[in-house]
Amino acid sequence: MNPIIIIRSAILLISSILLLISAAGILRFKDNIPRVLYARIHILGVADIACIIALLTLYEPLLAVTYFILAPFAAHAIANAYYYGEEDHD
Secondary structure (H helix, E strand, C coil): CCHHHHHHHHHHHHHHHHHHHHHHHHHHCCCCCCCHHHHHHHHHHHHHHHHHHHHHHCCCHHHHHHHHHHHHHHHHHHHHHHHHHHHHCC
């Protein structure tokens, strides 16, 4: 068996385990916790890294770099919108 294929398979398996752990973390937090969005964004950072690793393993470096650059901007925009929209709810 080719060792490169085994290494790629192991990396994809680790990435999928990270995605499952982050999904369990998202489901663990209930909506009644104050500022739960910030915790969820932090957990989704694990999923972002897992996706970037998976894309690099699948020989898609352009998609991985694009995702690496755009994901933090999207997370910041969501957190910023939540923070400034939070004033109306209190």
